Amino acid sequence: MTNNQYWERLDMVIRWANMSANSFGKHIGLSRSESLYQIKAGRFGISHNLAKRITDRFPEISLGWLLSGEGKMLCESNPILTIPYYDQDIASCRAMDSELLRPSGTLTMPMIEQCDCAFRSFDSAINDDIMAGSIVFLKKTDTKAIIPGRFYVIVTANYVILRKLRFAESATFNNEFILEASNDKLDSVRLHENEVEKIYRVVASLKMY
Known part of the structure:
Protein backbone atom coordinates (compact mmCIF):
# COMPACT_ATOMS: atom_id res chain seq x y z
CA MET A 1 0.00 0.00 0.00
CA GLY A 69 -9.02 0.58 3.32
CA GLU A 70 -11.04 -2.60 3.77
CA GLY A 71 -14.83 -2.40 3.71
CA LYS A 72 -16.86 0.79 3.33
CA MET A 73 -16.18 4.35 4.46
CA LEU A 74 -19.52 4.67 6.26
CA CYS A 75 -20.47 2.29 9.05
CA GLU A 76 -23.49 0.11 8.60
CA SER A 77 -26.55 1.69 10.19
CA ASN A 78 -28.32 0.01 13.03
CA PRO A 79 -30.96 -2.04 11.16
CA ILE A 80 -33.83 -1.22 13.53
CA LEU A 81 -34.12 1.65 16.02
CA THR A 82 -36.95 2.54 18.39
CA ILE A 83 -37.09 6.32 18.64
CA PRO A 84 -39.16 8.49 21.02
CA TYR A 85 -41.66 10.45 18.91
CA TYR A 86 -43.23 13.77 19.91
CA ASP A 87 -46.25 14.69 17.79
CA GLN A 88 -45.78 18.44 18.05
CA ASP A 89 -44.09 21.21 16.12
CA ILE A 90 -40.46 21.39 17.09
CA ALA A 91 -40.50 25.20 16.84
CA SER A 92 -42.87 25.37 19.83
CA CYS A 93 -40.87 23.05 22.07
CA ARG A 94 -37.85 24.40 23.95
CA ALA A 95 -37.75 21.60 26.57
CA MET A 96 -36.82 18.95 24.03
CA ASP A 97 -34.93 16.62 26.33
CA SER A 98 -36.76 17.47 29.55
CA GLU A 99 -38.11 14.61 31.66
CA LEU A 100 -41.36 16.58 31.84
CA LEU A 101 -41.89 16.14 28.10
CA ARG A 102 -43.56 12.81 27.43
CA PRO A 103 -43.34 11.21 23.98
CA SER A 104 -46.55 10.60 22.05
CA GLY A 105 -45.22 7.15 21.20
CA THR A 106 -42.26 5.47 19.55
CA LEU A 107 -41.22 4.98 15.94
CA THR A 108 -39.47 1.80 14.85
CA MET A 109 -37.24 2.74 11.93
CA PRO A 110 -34.98 0.49 9.84
CA MET A 111 -31.77 1.73 8.21
CA ILE A 112 -31.40 5.03 10.04
CA GLU A 113 -28.50 6.49 11.99
CA GLN A 114 -28.67 6.39 15.78
CA CYS A 115 -30.69 9.36 17.03
CA ASP A 116 -32.33 10.64 20.21
CA CYS A 117 -35.83 11.81 19.29
CA ALA A 118 -38.26 12.69 16.51
CA PHE A 119 -40.53 15.73 16.14
CA ARG A 120 -42.75 17.30 13.49
CA SER A 121 -41.55 20.34 11.55
CA PHE A 122 -44.05 22.72 10.00
CA ASP A 123 -41.50 25.36 8.97
CA SER A 124 -42.20 26.37 5.35
CA ALA A 125 -38.93 28.33 5.20
CA ILE A 126 -37.04 25.09 4.48
CA ASN A 127 -39.77 23.52 2.35
CA ASP A 128 -37.43 22.93 -0.59
CA ASP A 129 -35.32 20.59 1.55
CA ILE A 130 -37.59 19.36 4.34
CA MET A 131 -41.28 19.55 3.50
CA ALA A 132 -43.53 21.23 6.07
CA GLY A 133 -45.26 18.57 8.14
CA SER A 134 -42.35 16.13 7.93
CA ILE A 135 -41.04 14.15 10.87
CA VAL A 136 -37.41 15.01 11.60
CA PHE A 137 -35.09 12.61 13.42
CA LEU A 138 -32.60 14.37 15.69
CA LYS A 139 -29.32 13.56 17.39
CA LYS A 140 -28.09 15.82 20.19
CA THR A 141 -24.65 17.27 19.52
CA ASP A 142 -22.62 20.38 20.33
CA THR A 143 -21.37 23.41 18.44
CA LYS A 144 -17.85 21.95 18.16
CA ALA A 145 -19.18 19.06 16.07
CA ILE A 146 -21.11 21.09 13.47
CA ILE A 147 -20.68 19.98 9.86
CA PRO A 148 -21.25 23.03 7.60
CA GLY A 149 -24.08 22.74 5.09
CA ARG A 150 -26.18 20.30 7.13
CA PHE A 151 -29.47 20.86 8.91
CA TYR A 152 -29.66 21.45 12.65
CA VAL A 153 -32.29 22.33 15.23
CA ILE A 154 -30.99 25.18 17.37
CA VAL A 155 -32.48 26.00 20.76
CA THR A 156 -31.87 29.52 22.10
CA ALA A 157 -33.37 31.49 24.98
CA ASN A 158 -35.97 32.99 22.62
CA TYR A 159 -36.76 30.43 19.95
CA VAL A 160 -36.25 26.99 18.44
CA ILE A 161 -35.39 26.93 14.74
CA LEU A 162 -34.54 24.35 12.08
CA ARG A 163 -32.06 25.64 9.52
CA LYS A 164 -29.04 24.78 7.41
CA LEU A 165 -25.90 25.93 9.26
CA ARG A 166 -22.72 27.48 7.95
CA PHE A 167 -19.85 29.23 9.68
CA ALA A 168 -19.65 33.01 9.35
CA GLU A 169 -16.66 33.72 7.11
CA SER A 170 -15.68 37.18 8.31
CA ALA A 171 -13.13 37.26 11.12
CA THR A 172 -15.24 40.05 12.63
CA PHE A 173 -17.91 37.46 13.37
CA ASN A 174 -15.74 34.75 14.86
CA ASN A 175 -17.67 31.93 16.55
CA GLU A 176 -20.84 32.88 14.72
CA PHE A 177 -23.08 30.79 12.52
CA ILE A 178 -25.24 31.59 9.52
CA LEU A 179 -28.68 29.96 9.65
CA GLU A 180 -29.99 29.62 6.10
CA ALA A 181 -33.53 29.04 4.85
CA SER A 182 -34.24 27.20 1.60
CA ASN A 183 -36.31 30.16 0.40
CA ASP A 184 -33.96 32.74 -1.13
CA LYS A 185 -36.46 35.49 -0.35
CA LEU A 186 -35.94 34.99 3.38
CA ASP A 187 -32.96 36.54 5.11
CA SER A 188 -30.38 34.37 6.81
CA VAL A 189 -30.04 34.56 10.59
CA ARG A 190 -26.69 35.28 12.21
CA LEU A 191 -26.23 33.62 15.58
CA HIS A 192 -23.35 33.69 18.05
CA GLU A 193 -22.18 30.41 19.53
CA ASN A 194 -22.87 31.70 23.05
CA GLU A 195 -26.57 32.06 22.20
CA VAL A 196 -26.94 28.34 21.49
CA GLU A 197 -28.40 26.50 24.49
CA LYS A 198 -28.86 23.14 22.74
CA ILE A 199 -28.28 21.87 19.24
CA TYR A 200 -29.48 18.77 17.41
CA ARG A 201 -28.34 17.44 14.04
CA VAL A 202 -31.04 16.28 11.63
CA VAL A 203 -30.07 12.72 10.70
CA ALA A 204 -33.15 12.00 8.56
CA SER A 205 -36.60 13.29 7.67
CA LEU A 206 -39.81 11.51 6.77
CA LYS A 207 -42.40 13.21 4.54
CA MET A 208 -45.97 13.11 5.78
CA TYR A 209 -48.59 13.58 3.05
Whole structure:
Protein backbone atom coordinates (compact mmCIF):
# COMPACT_ATOMS: atom_id res chain seq x y z
CA MET A 1 0.00 0.00 0.00
CA THR A 2 1.32 3.45 -0.90
CA ASN A 3 0.99 6.39 1.46
CA ASN A 4 -1.00 8.18 -1.22
CA GLN A 5 -3.81 5.70 -0.60
CA TYR A 6 -3.95 6.97 2.97
CA TRP A 7 -4.47 10.49 1.67
CA GLU A 8 -7.13 9.33 -0.79
CA ARG A 9 -9.15 7.95 2.11
CA LEU A 10 -8.51 10.99 4.28
CA ASP A 11 -9.47 13.31 1.42
CA MET A 12 -12.72 11.37 0.93
CA VAL A 13 -13.62 11.99 4.57
CA ILE A 14 -12.69 15.70 4.41
CA ARG A 15 -14.80 16.19 1.28
CA TRP A 16 -17.66 14.19 2.82
CA ALA A 17 -17.54 16.52 5.85
CA ASN A 18 -17.66 19.52 3.49
CA MET A 19 -14.56 21.11 5.06
CA SER A 20 -11.12 22.32 4.10
CA ALA A 21 -8.13 20.38 5.43
CA ASN A 22 -7.38 23.17 7.92
CA SER A 23 -10.92 23.39 9.29
CA PHE A 24 -11.12 19.58 9.41
CA GLY A 25 -7.90 19.42 11.44
CA LYS A 26 -9.22 22.00 13.88
CA HIS A 27 -12.55 20.19 14.08
CA ILE A 28 -10.97 16.90 15.15
CA GLY A 29 -8.81 18.65 17.75
CA LEU A 30 -5.41 18.95 16.06
CA SER A 31 -3.38 21.93 17.25
CA ARG A 32 -1.93 22.14 13.73
CA SER A 33 -3.01 20.59 10.44
CA GLU A 34 0.59 19.88 9.41
CA SER A 35 0.16 16.14 10.00
CA LEU A 36 -2.63 16.06 7.41
CA TYR A 37 -0.38 17.68 4.81
CA GLN A 38 2.41 15.24 5.69
CA ILE A 39 0.00 12.42 4.82
CA LYS A 40 -0.91 14.22 1.60
CA ALA A 41 2.79 14.47 0.72
CA GLY A 42 3.16 10.71 1.26
CA ARG A 43 5.47 10.97 4.27
CA PHE A 44 3.13 9.30 6.77
CA GLY A 45 0.14 7.01 6.90
CA ILE A 46 -2.98 7.34 9.03
CA SER A 47 -2.08 6.55 12.63
CA HIS A 48 -4.50 4.84 14.98
CA ASN A 49 -4.56 8.02 17.09
CA LEU A 50 -5.57 10.16 14.10
CA ALA A 51 -8.16 7.64 12.94
CA LYS A 52 -9.66 7.55 16.45
CA ARG A 53 -9.84 11.35 16.54
CA ILE A 54 -11.76 11.28 13.27
CA THR A 55 -14.22 8.57 14.28
CA ASP A 56 -14.81 10.18 17.68
CA ARG A 57 -16.01 13.31 15.86
CA PHE A 58 -17.61 11.44 12.96
CA PRO A 59 -18.97 8.12 14.27
CA GLU A 60 -20.42 7.43 10.81
CA ILE A 61 -16.88 6.78 9.53
CA SER A 62 -15.49 3.25 9.83
CA LEU A 63 -12.29 3.04 11.90
CA GLY A 64 -11.25 -0.15 10.11
CA TRP A 65 -11.71 1.43 6.69
CA LEU A 66 -9.63 4.46 7.68
CA LEU A 67 -6.75 2.29 8.84
CA SER A 68 -6.81 -0.47 6.23
CA GLY A 69 -9.02 0.58 3.32
CA GLU A 70 -11.04 -2.60 3.77
CA GLY A 71 -14.83 -2.40 3.71
CA LYS A 72 -16.86 0.79 3.33
CA MET A 73 -16.18 4.35 4.46
CA LEU A 74 -19.52 4.67 6.26
CA CYS A 75 -20.47 2.29 9.05
CA GLU A 76 -23.49 0.11 8.60
CA SER A 77 -26.55 1.69 10.19
CA ASN A 78 -28.32 0.01 13.03
CA PRO A 79 -30.96 -2.04 11.16
CA ILE A 80 -33.83 -1.22 13.53
CA LEU A 81 -34.12 1.65 16.02
CA THR A 82 -36.95 2.54 18.39
CA ILE A 83 -37.09 6.32 18.64
CA PRO A 84 -39.16 8.49 21.02
CA TYR A 85 -41.66 10.45 18.91
CA TYR A 86 -43.23 13.77 19.91
CA ASP A 87 -46.25 14.69 17.79
CA GLN A 88 -45.78 18.44 18.05
CA ASP A 89 -44.09 21.21 16.12
CA ILE A 90 -40.46 21.39 17.09
CA ALA A 91 -40.50 25.20 16.84
CA SER A 92 -42.87 25.37 19.83
CA CYS A 93 -40.87 23.05 22.07
CA ARG A 94 -37.85 24.40 23.95
CA ALA A 95 -37.75 21.60 26.57
CA MET A 96 -36.82 18.95 24.03
CA ASP A 97 -34.93 16.62 26.33
CA SER A 98 -36.76 17.47 29.55
CA GLU A 99 -38.11 14.61 31.66
CA LEU A 100 -41.36 16.58 31.84
CA LEU A 101 -41.89 16.14 28.10
CA ARG A 102 -43.56 12.81 27.43
CA PRO A 103 -43.34 11.21 23.98
CA SER A 104 -46.55 10.60 22.05
CA GLY A 105 -45.22 7.15 21.20
CA THR A 106 -42.26 5.47 19.55
CA LEU A 107 -41.22 4.98 15.94
CA THR A 108 -39.47 1.80 14.85
CA MET A 109 -37.24 2.74 11.93
CA PRO A 110 -34.98 0.49 9.84
CA MET A 111 -31.77 1.73 8.21
CA ILE A 112 -31.40 5.03 10.04
CA GLU A 113 -28.50 6.49 11.99
CA GLN A 114 -28.67 6.39 15.78
CA CYS A 115 -30.69 9.36 17.03
CA ASP A 116 -32.33 10.64 20.21
CA CYS A 117 -35.83 11.81 19.29
CA ALA A 118 -38.26 12.69 16.51
CA PHE A 119 -40.53 15.73 16.14
CA ARG A 120 -42.75 17.30 13.49
CA SER A 121 -41.55 20.34 11.55
CA PHE A 122 -44.05 22.72 10.00
CA ASP A 123 -41.50 25.36 8.97
CA SER A 124 -42.20 26.37 5.35
CA ALA A 125 -38.93 28.33 5.20
CA ILE A 126 -37.04 25.09 4.48
CA ASN A 127 -39.77 23.52 2.35
CA ASP A 128 -37.43 22.93 -0.59
CA ASP A 129 -35.32 20.59 1.55
CA ILE A 130 -37.59 19.36 4.34
CA MET A 131 -41.28 19.55 3.50
CA ALA A 132 -43.53 21.23 6.07
CA GLY A 133 -45.26 18.57 8.14
CA SER A 134 -42.35 16.13 7.93
CA ILE A 135 -41.04 14.15 10.87
CA VAL A 136 -37.41 15.01 11.60
CA PHE A 137 -35.09 12.61 13.42
CA LEU A 138 -32.60 14.37 15.69
CA LYS A 139 -29.32 13.56 17.39
CA LYS A 140 -28.09 15.82 20.19
CA THR A 141 -24.65 17.27 19.52
CA ASP A 142 -22.62 20.38 20.33
CA THR A 143 -21.37 23.41 18.44
CA LYS A 144 -17.85 21.95 18.16
CA ALA A 145 -19.18 19.06 16.07
CA ILE A 146 -21.11 21.09 13.47
CA ILE A 147 -20.68 19.98 9.86
CA PRO A 148 -21.25 23.03 7.60
CA GLY A 149 -24.08 22.74 5.09
CA ARG A 150 -26.18 20.30 7.13
CA PHE A 151 -29.47 20.86 8.91
CA TYR A 152 -29.66 21.45 12.65
CA VAL A 153 -32.29 22.33 15.23
CA ILE A 154 -30.99 25.18 17.37
CA VAL A 155 -32.48 26.00 20.76
CA THR A 156 -31.87 29.52 22.10
CA ALA A 157 -33.37 31.49 24.98
CA ASN A 158 -35.97 32.99 22.62
CA TYR A 159 -36.76 30.43 19.95
CA VAL A 160 -36.25 26.99 18.44
CA ILE A 161 -35.39 26.93 14.74
CA LEU A 162 -34.54 24.35 12.08
CA ARG A 163 -32.06 25.64 9.52
CA LYS A 164 -29.04 24.78 7.41
CA LEU A 165 -25.90 25.93 9.26
CA ARG A 166 -22.72 27.48 7.95
CA PHE A 167 -19.85 29.23 9.68
CA ALA A 168 -19.65 33.01 9.35
CA GLU A 169 -16.66 33.72 7.11
CA SER A 170 -15.68 37.18 8.31
CA ALA A 171 -13.13 37.26 11.12
CA THR A 172 -15.24 40.05 12.63
CA PHE A 173 -17.91 37.46 13.37
CA ASN A 174 -15.74 34.75 14.86
CA ASN A 175 -17.67 31.93 16.55
CA GLU A 176 -20.84 32.88 14.72
CA PHE A 177 -23.08 30.79 12.52
CA ILE A 178 -25.24 31.59 9.52
CA LEU A 179 -28.68 29.96 9.65
CA GLU A 180 -29.99 29.62 6.10
CA ALA A 181 -33.53 29.04 4.85
CA SER A 182 -34.24 27.20 1.60
CA ASN A 183 -36.31 30.16 0.40
CA ASP A 184 -33.96 32.74 -1.13
CA LYS A 185 -36.46 35.49 -0.35
CA LEU A 186 -35.94 34.99 3.38
CA ASP A 187 -32.96 36.54 5.11
CA SER A 188 -30.38 34.37 6.81
CA VAL A 189 -30.04 34.56 10.59
CA ARG A 190 -26.69 35.28 12.21
CA LEU A 191 -26.23 33.62 15.58
CA HIS A 192 -23.35 33.69 18.05
CA GLU A 193 -22.18 30.41 19.53
CA ASN A 194 -22.87 31.70 23.05
CA GLU A 195 -26.57 32.06 22.20
CA VAL A 196 -26.94 28.34 21.49
CA GLU A 197 -28.40 26.50 24.49
CA LYS A 198 -28.86 23.14 22.74
CA ILE A 199 -28.28 21.87 19.24
CA TYR A 200 -29.48 18.77 17.41
CA ARG A 201 -28.34 17.44 14.04
CA VAL A 202 -31.04 16.28 11.63
CA VAL A 203 -30.07 12.72 10.70
CA ALA A 204 -33.15 12.00 8.56
CA SER A 205 -36.60 13.29 7.67
CA LEU A 206 -39.81 11.51 6.77
CA LYS A 207 -42.40 13.21 4.54
CA MET A 208 -45.97 13.11 5.78
CA TYR A 209 -48.59 13.58 3.05
